[in-house]
Amino acid sequence: MSLQSVKAFLAQHAPDIAVVELESSTATVALAAQALAVEPGQIAKSLSLRVNDEVIVLVVRGDARLDNRKYKQQFGVKARMLDATEVEAQTGHPVGGVCPFGLVEPLRVFCDQSLKDFAVVFPAGGAVNAAVRIEPERLASLVKAQWVDVIQ
16 A cells, blocks of 8 residues: 555655665665665665654655754654554555655655765665655655754
């Protein structure tokens, strides 16, 4: 269902963008970078976090780590990742396939400025063997994301 929801979202909002389905896994940054023949930073890692009672999706470059001080300054709370069962329930996507497209519930999406280091990034496509090739600005625009600076 998750892969289909991403395809449906893109068909409606960006019909020129296709989901790339691969034979190999793209479930981790390293596997995705290898499968897509790009550097790890170009993988747009989507993190599912809880900010008080709200679940958000934060998209960052694949080789980045959250900066706890910057995160707390931006969101007012310590970073709390969802557990695996919560991730799929809240986003509709399995761990390793989470992306900001085709979410089961409307969630606020944030994109870290670090994505702008690349002309093209590759978020997951709703499955552990799928990805989307997209420009960072277009990604943010499609999902109405707010730009933030929360990585080290």
